[in-house]
Amino acid sequence: MKSIAAKIVKVMSECGYVQKQGTNTFHKYNYAMAAGVLEKVNPSLVKHGIAVAALPELVELRDVTTAKGNTERLATMKMTLKLIDSETGEELETIGYGGGQDAGDKAVMKAQTAALKYAWMMALQIATGDDPEADSSTDESADGSGNKNSSAKSNGKKADPEQEAKE
Numbered sequence: 001m002k003s004i005a006a007k008i009v010k011v012m013s014e015c016g017y018v019q020k021q022g023t024n025t026f027h028k029y030n031y032a033m034a035a036g037v038l039e040k041v042n043p044s045l046v047k048h049g050i051a052v053a054a055l056p057e058l059v060e061l062r063d064v065t066t067a068k069g070n071t072e073r074l075a076t077m078k079m080t081l082k083l084i085d086s087e088t089g090e091e092l093e094t095i096g097y098g099g100g101q102d103a104g105d106k107a108v109m110k111a112q113t114a115a116l117k118y119a120w121m122m123a124l125q126i127a128t129g130d131d132p133e134a135d136s137s138t139d140e141s142a143d144g145s146g147n148k149n150s151s152a153k154s155n156g157k158k159a160d161p162e163q164e165a166k167e
Helices: 002-014 034-047 107-123 136-143 161-166
Strands: 022-024 029-031 050-065 071-085 091-102
Touching: 002 034, 002 050, 002 071, 002 091, 034 050, 034 107, 050 107, 071 107, 091 107
Parallel strands: none
Antiparallel strands: 022 029, 050 071, 071 091
16 A cells, blocks of 8 residues: 555655636536646556556435426435556545436536546645635634634635536
8 A cells, every 4th residue: 555655745845736727607606627636636546556446436416406396306326436556556536426417317417527526636736815704704703703714715605516516
């Protein structure tokens, strides 16, 4: 496990930040796109001799009713990434979950993309400049000062991984 861990540390040092290039116009926030994460991660994995097998698993697929009364499909995916050191054969696994919703046939693909993105972001500790769980109103009441906590998003909106997966 020593060799693959050392290589992953190198990958982490090269992939510490991904610029937000996607925009959710409905909820008015920016987010890091899956393509941006993969464009950052893949060259570093190759450089350090780490092969990856992505193993998606459908956790749930169900119909949901939207606020407008339409029926859409909601999928939840589990993505296991098996990282393999090409020199030693050592393996390491990491898991990410993602959700996707769509009126057509894209719910599973959206959930798979979100799960892949979040598996990499969590495994490699990739920052995007803010905390998607930040909630300025909760932060304000928790610190009692009325000042927004610096970890809160500037627009006060929460990132919605399922909405992002729709895009």
